[in-house]
Amino acid sequence: MPPDTALPFSVHHPLGTTASQIAVINKPMDLVCGTTLPFHSLVFETYGILNKARNNAVLICHALSGDHHAAGIDKDGKVGWWDHYIGPDKAIDTNKYFVICPNNIGSCCGSTGPTATDPETGKPYGKNFPSIQVRDWVESQKYLMDHLKIDCWAAVIGGSLGGMQAMCWSLAYPEKLQHAVVIAAAMKLSAQNIAFNEIARRAIQSDAEFKDGHYLDYQTSPKQGLALARMIGHLTYLSDDALGRKFGRLVNSDGLGTAEKELGEFEVANYLNYQGDKFSQQFDANSYILITKMLDHFDLAQDYNNDPTEAFSQAKCQFLVISFSSDWRFSPLCSRQITDSLIGAGKAVSYIRIESDQGHDAFLLPDTRYQNALGIYLSRAASELEANSL
Amino acid sequence: MSDDIGPIGAWITPKSRLLDLGCGDGDLLRTLIDDYQVQGYGLEIDPDSINQCIRKGLNVIEQDLNGGLENFADKSFDTVLMTQTLQSLRHPHLVLDEMLRVGRRCIVTFPNFGHWQTRVFFALQGRMPVTKQLAYQWYDTPNIHLFTYKDFEALCSERNIRVLRRAFVGSPLLGLNRLFPNLFTKTAVYHLTK
Numbered sequence: 001m002p003p004d005t006a007l008p009f010s011v012h013h014p015l016g017t018t019a020s021q022i023a024v025i026n027k028p029m030d031l032v033c034g035t036t037l038p039f040h041s042l043v044f045e046t047y048g049i050l051n052k053a054r055n056n057a058v059l060i061c062h063a064l065s066g067d068h069h070a071a072g073i074d075k076d077g078k079v080g081w082w083d084h085y086i087g088p089d090k091a092i093d094t095n096k097y098f099v100i101c102p103n104n105i106g107s108c109c110g111s112t113g114p115t116a117t118d119p120e121t122g123k124p125y126g127k128n129f130p131s132i133q134v135r136d137w138v139e140s141q142k143y144l145m146d147h148l149k150i151d152c153w154a155a156v157i158g159g160s161l162g163g164m165q166a167m168c169w170s171l172a173y174p175e176k177l178q179h180a181v182v183i184a185a186a187m188k189l190s191a192q193n194i195a196f197n198e199i200a201r202r203a204i205q206s207d208a209e210f211k212d213g214h215y216l217d218y219q220t221s222p223k224q225g226l227a228l229a230r231m232i233g234h235l236t237y238l239s240d241d242a243l244g245r246k247f248g249r250l251v252n253s254d255g256l257g258t259a260e261k262e263l264g265e266f267e268v269a270n271y272l273n274y275q276g277d278k279f280s281q282q283f284d285a286n287s288y289i290l291i292t293k294m295l296d297h298f299d300l301a302q303d304y305n306n307d308p309t310e311a312f313s314q315a316k317c318q319f320l321v322i323s324f325s326s327d328w329r330f331s332p333l334c335s336r337q338i339t340d341s342l343i344g345a346g347k348a349v350s351y352i353r354i355e356s357d358q359g360h361d362a363f364l365l366p367d368t369r370y371q372n373a374l375g376i377y378l379s380r381a382a383s384e385l386e387a388n389s390l
Numbered sequence: 391m392s393d394d395i396g397p398i399g400a401w402i403t404p405k406s407r408l409l410d411l412g413c414g415d416g417d418l419l420r421t422l423i424d425d426y427q428v429q430g431y432g433l434e435i436d437p438d439s440i441n442q443c444i445r446k447g448l449n450v451i452e453q454d455l456n457g458g459l460e461n462f463a464d465k466s467f468d469t470v471l472m473t474q475t476l477q478s479l480r481h482p483h484l485v486l487d488e489m490l491r492v493g494r495r496c497i498v499t500f501p502n503f504g505h506w507q508t509r510v511f512f513a514l515q516g517r518m519p520v521t522k523q524l525a526y527q528w529y530d531t532p533n534i535h536l537f538t539y540k541d542f543e544a545l546c547s548e549r550n551i552r553v554l555r556r557a558f559v560g561s562p563l564l565g566l567n568r569l570f571p572n573l574f575t576k577t578a579v580y581h582l583t584k
Contacts, residue, residue, distance in 0.1 A: 320444075339451060340461045343431055346407070350444055351451045352437075369437055376444045384447075 014088045015072030018080070020045050020110065023102075025143045035130035038119060042144050043110030044068045044102035047086060048094030050150075053389045056382070057150045058092060059141060059177075060101035061158030061165035064233075064291050065283060067109035070101035084366045091375035096382040097154060105140050106132040106291060108284035115216070115284050127213025127286050134161070134298045138168045145176070152176050154385055155378065159183035159363035160330060161291070164298050167338070170315040171300070179381050180315075181374065183322045184363040186334035187300040187308055187341070193329060196236050197292040200229035204285045213286055222285045227276030229288060234275050239326035239359035243268060308341035318348035320377045322370065324362035325355050350377065397557035398471070398497055401581045402426050406468035409433070409493065411455055411485075412475035416443035423448070428469075456480045459488040467492055473499045474577070478532040483545060490551065490584040499579045504538030504572035505560065523576055539571070539578040546582065555581040 024041045031037060045068045050057060060070050060082065071086035071094075073079055086092045086099055103111040106129060114129040145153070156166040156177045163185025170180045189197075204210055207225030211218045251264040304311035319342055323335035332353050342349040354370045356362040362370075398418070402408065404426045410419045413432025416439070423430050433453045434440050443450035453461075456479060470493030476482045477500050489496045501523050511519035518528040526533065539558070546553055558575035560567050567574035 336461060343449075343451070344463065344466065346429055348449055349431075349451070350440075350449055351453075352440060353452045373437075373441055373444060376441050380445060380447055 013073045013079075015047055015094065018045050018047070018069065018072035018074050020068055020074075022110070023144050023147045025140070025147065027143065029136075029139060029143065031130050031136050032133040033131045037105070037112065037130070040105055040112035040140065041110075042102045042105070042112075042140060044100055044144065045070065045072075045080075046101075047071050047099040048097050050098040050148075051389070054150055055152060055385055055389065056097050056154050057145075057148070058097045058099045059145070059153050059156045059169075060086070060092075060099060061137070061141075061156065061162035062101065062104065062107075063158070063160035063162050064295065065230075065279070065288075066103075066162070067107065068101050068103040068111075069109075071099070081364060084364070085371065085374065091371045092157065092378060093375070093382070097378070100144070100148070102141060102144055104137045106136075106287060106294070108287040113284070114286035114290065124216045125286075126216050127289075129286060129290060132290060132294050134164050134168045134294060135172060137165055137294075138172050141165070141169075142173060142176070152178065155179035155181060155381060157181040157183070158185070160185060160360065161295055161298075163330075164295075164300070167300055170317050170319070171311060174314055174316040177317045178385075179318050179320065179378075181320045181322070181377070182335070182338060184324055184327055184330045184335070184360055185338070186330045187338055188298060188302075189296055194296045196232060196329075197296055200232050201289050201292060203228040203232065204289060207285075210285060213289075215285065223277075223280040226283060226285045226288060227273075227280040229285075230279040230283075231272045231276040234272065234279075236329050237360040239328070239357050241326060241357040242359055245357070247271060308337065309344035312342050312345040312347055315342075315345070315347055318381075319350070320374070321349060321351045322363075322374070323351075323353050324358065324360070325353060326357045327360045327362060329360040396559070397555070397579050398422075398473075398499070399425060401495075401497055401555060402428060402469055404428070407466070409462070409467040409470045411459075411470065411472040411489065412478075413439075413443065413448075413450065415439050416446050416448045416450065418471075418473060419443070419448055420446050455485055458484070459492050462492040464491055465494055467494070469493055469495050469497060471497045473497075474501065476500045477535045477537070479535070482535055483549065486545075486551070487549065490582065494583065495554065496582045497580065498582060499577055500537070500542065501533070502539050502558075502560075502572065502575040502578045503536040504540065505576050506573045509573070539575060542578065542580070546580075550584065552583050553580055554583055 020043050022041050022043050026039045029037045066081055069080045070082045071080035088095050103109040105111050106113045108115050114125045118125045156169045158166045163182040166180040166182050169177055204222055204225035207222035209215055209220035210222035215222055247268040250267040252267055252270055301308040301311040321335050321339045323332035339349055339351040352373050358365050406428055408428040408430045410432040413419050413434050419430050419432045422428050431449045433451050435454050440450050470489040479485050507521050508519035557579040558571045559577040560574045
């Protein structure tokens with residue numbers, strides 16, 4: 001998903017070098033699946049300054065493979081996955097907002113997840129980590145909110161699975177957010193979406209090193225399976241047009257002697273292999289399975305007679321819904337359904353459809369119209385906050 | 391067009407649900423929300439206009455009216471409003487039908503092509519009129535259907551559309567606008583139902 005954004009240390013960044021913090025939540029948390037996590041920890045980053053009224057906090061919700069490093073440059077020189085959008089004078093303006101991005105439970109970037117130690121066994125949870133739903137992520141973020149003594153989010157913002165969390169917040173804690181920004185999301189996955197996720201999971205499970213999910217015990221690593229899963233996923237986040245423009249049918253002939261008649265590798269193949277390999281060294285296979293299942297099972301209106309309008313009638317915040325024309329994983333139609341349901345429920349909502357050939361990944365990439373519209377929306381929201389604080 | 395707000399305000403029930411088709415930069419919608427506390431949504435396709443609406447804190451939805459209104463349920467709005475847009479749609483009559491399906495009542499405003507200025511322009515110059523209100527050349531105009539209020543009323547009776555109220559906005563010249571409304575009406579404003 002995010003492009004390779006590693007930059008050398010010396011590069012100046014207005015947010016400086018970002019450092020992560022850890023919140024240890026010592027209260028037991030009941031998960032939707034019925035299991036209780038006795039305690040959990042959340043690693044997070046913050047940008048900007050919390051104002052005196054403590055009402056300018058924005059929660060950033062990451063997607064499937066995201067983490068807490070959303071903006072700035074960390075100590076390893078890595079640029080945050082949403083750095084185009086978060087920072088001083090950017091769309092999510094850290095001069096106005098205090099921005100918080102946690103890594104969510106079940107993931108593998110520092111918060112409690114399958115690679116953490118199970119207090120009952122003293123060994124890593126591995127595949128025994130309980131199944132997690134979007135509602136659980138919201139609950140865990142609510143613990144973080146209380147931990148940071150924030151009473152109400154100025155906004156909850158997320159793309160893809162992040163947008164699902166923003167919607168879930170508006171139903172679970174209607175009083176606890178002023179705005180929800182739902183980008184390239186859907187109220188539930190289509191059969192095709194679920195099918196892609198199943199292929200990805202099967203790829204991981206088919207790797208001999210997966211060991212039925214107990215690879216940590218065997219000290220093996222299902223890297224091939226995870227790389228393949230990522231390649232499938234990554235491909236579906238892009239559009240045919242964007243791939244064609246970037247790679248076309250270019251062939252990399254490096255290393256081929258003139259006498260050799262071997263066929264060269266297509267650039268697109270090299271690119272996908274590189275993306276898969278890079279991801280497989282960073283991400284945990286059990287987390288990938290856990291979170292793709294979470295995506296599959298998300299169904300916003302399930303508890304509301306399968307009626308999205310009835311679901312959204314719980315909400316009290318204002319909404320901004322954004323889609324991208326070439327996104328075929330979470331198409332503009334999915335965002336339209338969200339918007340129409342919100343209008344049906346009489347809620348405050350604006351909807352924009354950004355013309356882009358970048359596919360689902362467009363939500364992470366720079367785009368002038370997307371940046372302007374989001375910036376204007378949040379700038380208006382910030383001036384409302386100021387007016388309310390007076 | 392600010393001169394057609396007058397009658398519109400009087401026809402809108404305070405606190406009702408309103409859908410503004412082609413809401414532009416949202417000035418009218420903002421006024422109707424501030425003055426009549428309507429629950430208003432605007433549809434618009436121009437990115438700059440959409441940003442203007444967002445800046446004003448309006449509910450603005452990016453939607454092309456030429457694609458219809460099928461995502462809106464029957465009678466889901468008290469009023470569906472369309473100002474100065476009907477003449478630029480591909481199928482104005484079909485959009486009108488859709489407006490009357492989605493809204494209990496509709497308010498439509500459009501430039502009256504029967505105004506004396508356009509007639510004089512055409513008669514004397516023999517070329518398509520370019521006036522303050524219709525300020526485009528024939529080849530680049532968004533106004534692809536030009537009609538008079540009489541044409542509009544003929545369409546209404548053909549499609550069994552009831553005209554609840556009408557207002558003609560123009561320069562009141564010695565009461566001539568009452569005697570010859572088609573000649574002196576710049577903008578026609580209609581309140582409709584089915």
